[in-house]
Amino acid sequence: MKIKTPSDLEKLRDQGQCMLSPQKPRVSVGMATCGLAAGAGAVFDALRQAADNLRLDLTLVSAGCIGCCQEEPLVDVRMPGFGRVLYARMTPEGADRLIRSLASGELPHENALAYIPEEGSDTPKSAEVLSGLVPINALPFYAKQHKVILRNSGLIDPQSIEEYAARGGYKSLLLALLQLSPHEIIDEITRSGLRGRGGGGFPTGKKWEVCSRAAGTARFIICNADEGDPGAYMDRTVLESDPYAVIEGMTIGGYAIGASQGYVYVRNEYPLAIDRINHAIERSTECGLLGEDILGTDFTFSIQVIRGAGAFVCGEETALIASLEGGLGEPRPRPPYPAVSGLWGKPTLINNVKTWASVAAIIRKGPEWYAGIGTKGNAGTAVFSLVGKVANTGLVEIPLGLTLEEMIQGIGGGGLAGKRVKAVQTGGPSGGCIPADLFHLPIDYASLTQAGSIMGSGGMVVMDEDTCMVDVARYFLRFTMEESCGKCTPCREGARYMYAILTRIIEGEATPEDLVLLEEIAMWVKEASLCGLGQTAPNPVLSTLRYFRDEYDAHVREKRCPAGVCRALIKLTINAERCTGCGLCLRECPVGAIRGKKKAPHIIDPDLCTHCRTCYDICPEKAVEIVR
Amino acid sequence: MPLIAQPDHPPAGAVLARLHQIHSAKGYLPEADIRAAADDLAIPLSRLYSAAAFYSAFSFQPKGRYTIQVCLGTACYIRGGDRLLEKIETLLGVKAGETTPDGMFTVETVHCLGSCSMSPVIRVGEETYGRLKVNLVGRLFKKYRPGEPGQKGVEEQGT
Ligand SMILES: Cc1cc2nc3c(=O)[nH]c(=O)nc-3n(C[C@H](O)[C@H](O)[C@H](O)COP(=O)(O)O)c2cc1C
Ligand code: SF4
Ligand code: FES
Numbered sequence: 032m033k034i035k036t037p038s039d040l041e042k043l044r045d046q047g048q049c050m051l052s053p054q055k056p057r058v059s060v061g062m063a064t065c066g067l068a069a070g071a072g073a074v075f076d077a078l079r080q081a082a083d084n085l086r087l088d089l090t091l092v093s094a095g096c097i098g099c100c101q102e103e104p105l106v107d108v109r110m111p112g113f114g115r116v117l118y119a120r121m122t123p124e125g126a127d128r129l130i131r132s133l134a135s136g137e138l139p140h141e142n143a144l145a146y147i148p149e150e151g152s153d154t155p156k157s158a159e160v161l162s163g164l165v166p167i168n169a170l171p172f173y174a175k176q177h178k179v180i181l182r183n184s185g186l187i188d189p190q191s192i193e194e195y196a197a198r199g200g201y202k203s204l205l206l207a208l209l210q211l212s213p214h215e216i217i218d219e220i221t222r223s224g225l226r227g228r229g230g231g232g233f234p235t236g237k238k239w240e241v242c243s244r245a246a247g248t249a250r251f252i253i254c255n256a257d258e259g260d261p262g263a264y265m266d267r268t269v270l271e272s273d274p275y276a277v278i279e280g281m282t283i284g285g286y287a288i289g290a291s292q293g294y295v296y297v298r299n300e301y302p303l304a305i306d307r308i309n310h311a312i313e314r315s316t317e318c319g320l321l322g323e324d325i326l327g328t329d330f331t332f333s334i335q336v337i338r339g340a341g342a343f344v345c346g347e348e349t350a351l352i353a354s355l356e357g358g359l360g361e362p363r364p365r366p367p368y369p370a371v372s373g374l375w376g377k378p379t380l381i382n383n384v385k386t387w388a389s390v391a392a393i394i395r396k397g398p399e400w401y402a403g404i405g406t407k408g409n410a411g412t413a414v415f416s417l418v419g420k421v422a423n424t425g426l427v428e429i430p431l432g433l434t435l436e437e438m439i440q441g442i443g444g445g446g447l448a449g450k451r452v453k454a455v456q457t458g459g460p461s462g463g464c465i466p467a468d469l470f471h472l473p474i475d476y477a478s479l480t481q482a483g484s485i486m487g488s489g490g491m492v493v494m495d496e497d498t499c500m501v502d503v504a505r506y507f508l509r510f511t512m513e514e515s516c517g518k519c520t521p522c523r524e525g526a527r528y529m530y531a532i533l534t535r536i537i538e539g540e541a542t543p544e545d546l547v548l549l550e551e552i553a554m555w556v557k558e559a560s561l562c563g564l565g566q567t568a569p570n571p572v573l574s575t576l577r578y579f580r581d582e583y584d585a586h587v588r589e590k591r592c593p594a595g596v597c598r599a600l601i602k603l604t605i606n607a608e609r610c611t612g613c614g615l616c617l618r619e620c621p622v623g624a625i626r627g628k629k630k631a632p633h634i635i636d637p638d639l640c641t642h643c644r645t646c647y648d649i650c651p652e653k654a655v656e657i658v659r
Numbered sequence: 660m661p662l663i664a665q666p667d668h669p670p671a672g673a674v675l676a677r678l679h680q681i682h683s684a685k686g687y688l689p690e691a692d693i694r695a696a697a698d699d700l701a702i703p704l705s706r707l708y709s710a711a712a713f714y715s716a717f718s719f720q721p722k723g724r725y726t727i728q729v730c731l732g733t734a735c736y737i738r739g740g741d742r743l744l745e746k747i748e749t750l751l752g753v754k755a756g757e758t759t760p761d762g763m764f765t766v767e768t769v770h771c772l773g774s775c776s777m778s779p780v781i782r783v784g785e786e787t788y789g790r791l792k793v794n795l796v797g798r799l800f801k802k803y804r805p806g807e808p809g810q811k812g813v814e815e816q817g818t
Contacts, residue, residue, distance in 0.1 A: 064772070064773050065774045065777055065789070067774075067786075067787050068772075068777040068788060068789030068790075069777055069789050069790065100776030100777065103776075259770070260771070261731075261732030261736075261770045261775075262771060262775050263771070263775065264773040264775050264776070294671060294672065296672075300728075300769060300771065300772055301773055302785065304773075335671075335672065337676070338676070339675070339714075339716075340675055340678065340716035340717060341714050341715035341769075342713065343770065354675065355671045356671065357672075357673060357674030357675070357700075357702065357706075359710055360714070374671060375668070375671075416775055417776075418775040418776050419733070419738065419778075420737065424775070424777075424778075426776070459733070490733070490775075492733045492737065494737060498737050503733075503737070506736055510770065514770075516713075615794065619746070619793050619794050621742075621745050621746055621748075621749040622749075643742055643745060644742065645742050645745075645746070645793050648742065648792075648793070649792060649793060
């Protein structure tokens with residue numbers, strides 16, 4: 032069916048509503064890549080199998096990610112008349128029991144995490160049946176979140192354009208094409224205060240304005256889904272969980288600047304995201320929401336997906352464009368900015384996945400609504416991937432201005448069992464490490480920059496007392512060294528030299544002069560590199576030098592690694608009183624350095640031991656001790 | 660107008676798409692296919708070769724039946740991804756970048772698999788595995804190569 036009129040869209044929405052609330056159980060499994068990594072595939076199969084065996088008529092859906100990855104595999108069950116209940120940490124066996132309960136008309140208690148309130152209904156019956164069950168937004172993980180970009184993530188079938196429409200999808204495109212002029216749209220985006228969520232934080236409306244005014248006939252839209260920062264998976268999740276939101280945003284952008292072709296450049300490591308966005312493009316085209324004469328107007332817009340090929344630097348906009356054009360993905364100097372001269376030299380509007388996913392929400396609810404979220408100069412919400420040494424790992428969307436404390440202690444639930452959180456790394460290889468005593472800082476562009484890091488695109492990696500900050504700095508320099516495209520000398524050579532010095536430090540072979548040299552090279556690389564990769568590459572080093580100089584000093588002067596990580600500076604021993612002789616470490620030691628009889632204390636042969644800490648990590652009795 | 664006629668460029672993304680297509684069909688980029696692609700796309704062979712060499716996703720050597728991608732992204736690294744890699748290297752007797760002699764596995768490292776909340780993470784072929792521990796990987800590989808020697812799963816040993 033082609034959607035040509037508002038009433039056509041109404042019909043699509045009604046169909047979606049029926050799919051979301053059918054007259055039979057609807058069981059949906061979080062099957063984004065994170066869910067699959069936690070074993071959601073086996074849970075899905077078990078649900079299907081059990082339902083088939085019992086001939087239970089139900090709708091089984093593979094959904095995206097709802098955010099609380101820590102609790103995955105997640106299963107969301109909607110029983111007619113009961114509302115939606117989210118079940119956590121499901122196993123194939125649990126799935127079988129769940130279906131048995133449903134078949135006998137009951138909602139099980141086992142693994143129930145929370146209920147998901149449905150629009151326009153009061154406390155659902157599920158909350159009465161399962162006493163003590165709270166709404167999802169009462170969980171500490173969700174209490175301070177505000178979902179705009181992730182508004183549909185995990186709640187709908189990402190393959191279903193009907194369900195997207197049922198949650199208000201395509202209302203904005205309708206409004207934009209039938210009631211707003213391109214100029215008015217740009218004005219609304221400007222007034223919303225939206226800033227690019229790809230890392231730079233450039234005001235989105237301003238970029239659209241420049242692009243729409245740039246001279247030229249053809250124009251292009253690009254969605255940057257290259258998401259290269261390690262430890263970050265926001266864009267992957269949005270594409271896998273709510274691809275139509277990105278498509279709708281790009282289509283509105285196309286109309287606003289007068290482009291008829293858009294591209295989504297997706298990172299190579301994201302095959303599922305590529306499948307999902309391709310499917311959504313196909314469905315949108317079938318429905319007349321992409322292609323020619325969209326919504327019965329004379330506006331034409333198509334989108335094509337391009338798969339990247341594993342080069343981090345291609346996330347930089349000029350490199351991305353060079354890669355699209357078929358050449359080497361190397362950056363070029365700016366100006367001219369892509370908004371003026373981009374793909375094939377034509378004006379090109381490039382925004383991040385999350386920026387595009389915000390657009391439809393802003394058009395529908397109005398710029399004032401969006402500007403009212405967050406703080407002055409930091410309007411709206413941003414998505415973070417809260418990972419590393421934190422209790423609740425997951426994908427979090429907050430109004431800007433929340434403090435790091437609220438994020439890490441409140442939402443994240445603090446450190447891993449019994450460990451003290453030491454720092455948080457934001458902004459990926461371009462960012463820095465912020466120490467725990469600055470966690471009172473609000474999460475906004477200026478505060479994080481002032482603290483020596485950046486907001487970046489949303490990576491937030493928590494580090495605890497077992498993380499060595501020098502090792503982390505070296506980790507990032509290795510990343511930069513491997514990913515530098517090599518076009519300019521300061522970045523190519525500077526990263527190599529900094530890496531070499533950091534290696535000397537962790538091996539206990541550095542002198543105090545090395546620290547001076549390290550800082551000096553860092554300043555040069557920052558000043559003299561061509562693109563953002565090189566210009567920001569020293570940040571992890573500079574920020575750790577600033578806040579964790581004591582750790583550097585310990586390595587350099589005392590030849591000691593306080594965190595007990597750097598292999599050349601530690602030794603491992605087994606505490607004979609705690610060791611039960613279970614033999615796990617003996618089997619797992621990669622170099623066979625552990626000896627001992629069954630049920631008797633084991634010992635580590637210091638001549639063979641490489642200090643890799645595998646035994647320390649896996650010992651169930653915590654009997655392995657690090658001598659630092 | 661330039662004085663010398665410029666050939667039309669291939670459409671946006673066409674070069675990458677073609678390289679991906681060859682790579683997924685053949686498992687690597689054989690020379691003959693690159694030559695044919697350069698002809699089809701009407702671009703100089705040298706340009707196509709240098710583009711292909713620029714990207715880490717493309718290999719000029721045949722790979723194993725399954726590629727094992729070990730994530731060394733930040734989240735995985737600080738939660739033991741490097742030790743997972745060492746374990747895998749010992750188990751399979753190859754280093755990152757190499758292929759097992761029986762052609763089953765190629766071990767690679769990647770900078771993030773987008774499942775950071777499940778760190779440490781690896782991908783074998785198209786399957787992603789999270790929350791891994793060194794003592795779980797041996798059993799995992801058995802699924803792909805049933806005769807895998809040594810390294811029984813922990814539970815099987817009754818600990
Ligand atoms: C080395 C480097 C890598 C980048 N990687 C990404 C990326 O993966 N995703 C992204 O959206 N922007 C990335 N950027 C920023 C882009 O150049 C560009 O500013 C952004 O896509 C603009 O979109 P926005 O205004 O919506 O943020 C990167 C920049 C640099 C210098
Ligand atoms: S700064 Fe680094 S990545 Fe950027 S152009 Fe120069 S060498 Fe390439
Ligand atoms: S850091 Fe390993 S999956 Fe992202």
